[in-house]
Structures are given as C-alpha cells and as structure tokens.
Amino acid sequence: MSLIRLLLLALLLVACAPASTLAPAPDETITLTVFAASSLSVPFEQVGAQFEQEHPGVSVTFNFAGSQQLAQQIAQGAPADLFASASQTYMDQAVQDGHVTAGGWLIFARNQLVAIYNLEKPLSSLDLQALSQPGLRLVLAAPEVPVGQYTQAFLEQAVLNPAYGAVFRDGLLANVASYEDNVKVVLAKVVLGEADAGIVYVSDLSGENAGVLGQIAIPPELNVTASYPIAVLSDSPYHDLAQALVDYILSPDGQAILSSYGFLPPVP
Amino acid sequence: MKPNRRPWPSEPPLEQAVEPLEHPLLPSRRWTDRAWRLLALPMLFFFALPVLMLFTRTSPAQLLDSLRTSPVQMAVLVSLKTTLISLLVILFLGTPLAYLMGRSKFRGKRLVDALIDLPTILPPSVAGVALLLTFGRRGLLGGWFEEMGLQIAFTQIAVVMAQVFIAAPFYVRSAALGFQAVDVEVEEAAQLDGANRWQLFQQVILPLARPALLSGSMLSWARALGEFGATILFAGNLPGRTQTMPTAIYLGFEVDVQIAITLSVILILVSLILLLLVKAVIARGEES
Numbered sequence: 001m002s003l004i005r006l007l008l009l010a011l012l013l014v015a016c017a018p019a020s021t022l023a024p025a026p027d028e029t030i031t032l033t034v035f036a037a038s039s040l041s042v043p044f045e046q047v048g049a050q051f052e053q054e055h056p057g058v059s060v061t062f063n064f065a066g067s068q069q070l071a072q073q074i075a076q077g078a079p080a081d082l083f084a085s086a087s088q089t090y091m092d093q094a095v096q097d098g099h100v101t102a103g104g105w106l107i108f109a110r111n112q113l114v115a116i117y118n119l120e121k122p123l124s125s126l127d128l129q130a131l132s133q134p135g136l137r138l139v140l141a142a143p144e145v146p147v148g149q150y151t152q153a154f155l156e157q158a159v160l161n162p163a164y165g166a167v168f169r170d171g172l173l174a175n176v177a178s179y180e181d182n183v184k185v186v187l188a189k190v191v192l193g194e195a196d197a198g199i200v201y202v203s204d205l206s207g208e209n210a211g212v213l214g215q216i217a218i219p220p221e222l223n224v225t226a227s228y229p230i231a232v233l234s235d236s237p238y239h240d241l242a243q244a245l246v247d248y249i250l251s252p253d254g255q256a257i258l259s260s261y262g263f264l265p266p267v268p
Numbered sequence: 269m270k271p272n273r274r275p276w277p278s279e280p281p282l283e284q285a286v287e288p289l290e291h292p293l294l295p296s297r298r299w300t301d302r303a304w305r306l307l308a309l310p311m312l313f314f315f316a317l318p319v320l321m322l323f324t325r326t327s328p329a330q331l332l333d334s335l336r337t338s339p340v341q342m343a344v345l346v347s348l349k350t351t352l353i354s355l356l357v358i359l360f361l362g363t364p365l366a367y368l369m370g371r372s373k374f375r376g377k378r379l380v381d382a383l384i385d386l387p388t389i390l391p392p393s394v395a396g397v398a399l400l401l402t403f404g405r406r407g408l409l410g411g412w413f414e415e416m417g418l419q420i421a422f423t424q425i426a427v428v429m430a431q432v433f434i435a436a437p438f439y440v441r442s443a444a445l446g447f448q449a450v451d452v453e454v455e456e457a458a459q460l461d462g463a464n465r466w467q468l469f470q471q472v473i474l475p476l477a478r479p480a481l482l483s484g485s486m487l488s489w490a491r492a493l494g495e496f497g498a499t500i501l502f503a504g505n506l507p508g509r510t511q512t513m514p515t516a517i518y519l520g521f522e523v524d525v526q527i528a529i530t531l532s533v534i535l536i537l538v539s540l541i542l543l544l545l546v547k548a549v550i551a552r553g554e555e556s
Contacts, residue, residue, distance in 0.1 A: 137422065142505065142519055177422035178504025181519060189504075193406045194421045 037086035087146035105231035132171030343516035370447030396501025426503035431492035446480020479553025
C-alpha cells in the first residue's frame with residue numbers, strides 16, 4: 001500500500017512540476033526523420049551531422065533498415081519526412097501507396113556489388129570462381145532485400161557468361177549458409193568469421209575492416225549497379241526543410257561524403 | 269438477509285466466510301463484481317483484438333492454400349523438428365537441475381535461481397549474441413567444436429540451442445516447484461517400505477510431480493515454437509534448414525503478407541491449444 005502511495009506521490013510531483021523543467025521548449029527544435037537503407041547508415045550519419053551544423057535548431061534522426069522494411073513501415077503510416085531507398089522497387093511501392101508524389105523522387109547515388117571474404121579463411125583462388133567451390137560458407141542477403149535482389153541479378157548475368165555459366169551459380173548457391181535480412185548483417189557475419197565470404201556493396205567496405213576482410217572485385221560485365229532514389233514524403237510537415245536536406249545530399253559537400261564511402265555519383 | 273448474520277463490521281463466523289458479505293450501507297457485492305469485470309475489460313480487449321484481427325484477414329480456404337506452398341511447409345517442418353528435439357534436450361538436461369532446485373538447499377542457490385530466470389527476461393537478441401560468442405566459429409567453445417568437425421552456427425543445432433536457451437527456464441521453474449511440493453512424509457514412508465533411491469524417484473516423486481513436469485514441458489515447447497530473436501541472430505535464415513516459422517513470418521511480412529498471416533494463425537492456434545492443455549493439466553493436478 002505504501003508503495004502505491006509513494007508512486008502516486010511521485011506522479012503528482014511530476015505532474016505539478018513546471019513544464020520547462022521537463023522538456024526544453026519543444027517549439028525550438030525541429031526533428032527531421034529520415035528512413036534510409038542500411039547501406040547508407042555510415043555516410044548518412046555524417047551528412048546528418050553536417051546538416052545540423054548548418055541549420056541550427058534542426059535535428060536529424062535516422063531509421064536504418066532494409067529498404068523493403070522501411071517501405072512496409074511507411075505504408076503502415078510510420079511518421080517520416082524522407083525516404084532513401086537502395087532500390088527503385090521500394091520507392092515505386094511508396095509512390096503506389098500514395099506516400100510519395102509520382103516523379104517526386106530522384107537518384108542521389110549509385111553503388112556496386114563486391115565479394116568479401118574473411119582473411120583468416122584461405123580461398124581456393126583469388127577470383128570469383130572461389131565462391132562456387134565446395135567447402136566455402138557463404139552468406140547472402142535475402143532476396144527480399146535490395147542487395148539480395150542485385151545479387152540474384154548478378155548471378156543471372158553470370159549464367160549468361162560462358163566463363164561462369166550455370167555451374168558457377170549453382171555451386172555458389174549451394175554454399176549459402178544463410179540469407180540475412182540486411183546488408184550490414186552479411187558484413188558482420190563475415191567480419192566475425194562466422195561466414196567465410198559474402199556479397200555486399202562496395203560502400204560497405206570501410207577502413208576499419210581492412211585488416212579483417214579481403215575483397216574480390218566483380219568484373220564490370222557481370223556487376224549490377226544499384227541506384228538509390230530519395231524522396232520527401234507527401235505527409236511530411238517540414239517539406240521545405242526536408243527538401244533542403246535532399247539538396248544538401250546532392251550538393252558537392254554531400255556527394256563528397258558519399259563518394260568517400262565508395263558510393264558512385266548519381267549520373268555516370 | 270439471513271437471520272443469523274452478525275452485523276458488520278465484526279467478522280463473519282468461519283464456516284460462513286465464503287458467503288458474500290452484504291450490508292445495506294455497503295455497495296452490493298454484485299455491483300462491485302460488475303465494476304471489476306468492467307475494469308478488467310480493457311486489458312482483455314487489448315490481448316484479444318490483435319489476435320482476432322489475424323483471423324479476419326484470412327479464410328480457411330486461403331489458409332489451406334498457403335499451407336500447400338513450399339516456403340510455409342518448410343518452415344512448419346523445421347519448426348516442428350527443432351522444437352521437438354529442443355523439448356527432449358530440455359527434459360533430459362532440465363530435469364536434474366529442476367530436481368536440485370526443488371529438493372536441496374545449498375550455498376548460492378539464490379544466484380543459481382536468478383541465473384535460471386535470466387534467459388526469460390533477456391532480450392532474445394542478447395541471447396543470440398551471447399550464444400554466437402560462445403558457440404560461434406570464433407567463440408569460446410565453437411572453435412573447438414569446429415576442429416572436431418562439428419559445425420554449429422547456421423545449422424539446426426544452432427536453432428535447437430537458441431530454443432533451449434530461451435525455453436528451458438519455463439520447464440525448470442515449473443518442474444522445480446513440482447519436485448518441491450512432494451511431501452517429505454510420503455517420501456519417508458516409501459523409504460520405510462524399503463524403496464531405494466531410484467525407486468523413490470521413479471515411483472514416488474516423479475508421478476507426484478508429473479502435472480508440474482507436463483505443464484512445464486508444454487510451456488517450454490510453446491515458447492520454443494515462438495523463439496525468434498536468438499534464432500535469427502545465431503542460426504541465421506536458410507529456408508528448409510534454419511528458417512523457422514517465426515523467422516519466415518518476419519521475412520515474409522516484407523514481401524508476402526499472406527505467408528506471414530498463415531504462419532501466424534498456425535502459431536497462435538498451436539500455442540493456444542498448448543496453453544489450454546497446460547491449464548487443464550494443472551487443474552487436474554490440483555484436484556487429485
């Protein structure tokens with residue numbers, strides 16, 4: 001009984017406290033919420049910090065996840081101001097659901113695939129063929145995730161190429177130990193050594209993993225280019241500010257950050 | 269009003285204690301009952317509505333149709349196989365621990381008790397990371413297993429380990445209470461009749477604790493069926509091998525909502541049946 005009384009008392013005290021001590025005048029800061037593909041997490045944090053510096057009173061928060069998940073969340077009415085997808089498919093879905101005006105998006109970056117392997121696991125050879133050799137534990141992104149779709153597209157290209165063919169694809173798929181639900185998990189499993197190799201975006205290779213990860217380039221004739229569209233959502237209350245963030249991402253400063261992480265410019 | 273009732277506020281005599289207390293100055297018993305029922309409704313509504321919504325989004329025909337698709341079948345089979353193995357492991361490894369907790373006193377028992385409860389309140393993702401660090405390829409024991417040629421991560425062994433880690437406490441807790449409740453006098457009587465230790469356990473303690481063991485194992489099984497966070501982190505996701513019903517629901521939701529709904533409905537039905545069975549077993553145990 002006394003515990004309940006204590007709780008009630010505490011509640012009363014909180015309720016009576018002057019509002020200013022609880023929240024620092026909410027009308028002074030505007031929070032922009034950006035839903036962005038997992039592969040953008042590192043450069044976008046930096047972009048957000050820069051944008052905040054240039055716009056006092058604005059705070060940028062991010063929700064990073066697989067683009068398919070973000071599109072689903074937006075469809076279910078999650079409050080967001082911007083959507084940056086790793087695939088046109090999920091931007092189109094947001095347009096269809098009426099959360100982005102038709103043609104209201106634009107491409108702000110491109111990306112390519114690369115195979116990675118853990119340096120402690122010696123590969124049979126240092127080319128792509130190693131991925132299809134038996135005994136290799138490979139992780140890919142699930143076919144629901146954009147990078148998983150690009151990986152499937154790359155494999156289909158390889159089938160058509162006489163140097164690889166269906167044998168390569170089938171051997172590689174037989175090595176798959178797990179289909180992960182976003183690209184950062186694929187990266188983590190290879191970095192941890194749980195998997196020997198994986199396929200991720202070029203932009204996922206960062207300096208801090210250089211000592212752990214080796215990379216095998218995917219030849220240009222087989223590689224798939226991912227285009228990243230971004231859009232201000234139609235129900236955003238801060239349309240102009242969100243557009244300013246898009247402009248910043250497209251500006252030379254924003255592009256410099258993206259390219260420092262291995263992203264390609266929007267136009268070849 | 270019965271004539272022999274003493275006026276409030278003196279206590280009613282013991283033999284009448286079960287009868288409703290009524291007095292003209294107090295709100296009637298029926299009125300307060302109704303108030304409690306009314307107050308209980310929001311919580312009940314909150315539990316029931318989301319469950320009911322799942323059923324409104326699918327028809328039995330649709331359910332059967334997607335049950336015939338191979339992703340759903342594979343997930344159901346993987347879930348059934350792994351959870352049944354998990355249940356066996358839990359019974360074999362959990363019973364001795366439950367016996368220890370229920371029948372003996374020792375130093376640090378409270379710590380062990382807390383340790384057993386820990387997995388039930390940990391976020392399953394934490395359990396997944398912890399399992400990975402222990403039994404993963406680079407983990408404390410995982411590397412050793414790997415050298416012996418036993419791969420754990422990304423296999424059904426990992427699925428079973430995640431399920432056992434998360435679900436075993438439910439069995440251990442319930443079984444320990446069951447063992448604890450066995451009357452010392454019954455035990456002594458059996459010993460006087462010449463029962464040896466094993467006979468005592470097998471023929472006296474085990475049958476007496478059976479309702480608790482049964483309900484505990486069904487709770488554990490239901491929890492193992494629902495295990496998701498530790499599984500996806502530690503065992504990964506490969507249809508037909510490590511993709512269980514909960515992981516298929518999670519990934520299916522992003523692409524094919526029908527798959528997610530079908531599997532959710534199956535899980536809810538199975539879990540509800542298991543829980544009803546648990547309640548029935550407990551009720552029967554209390555009667556006898």
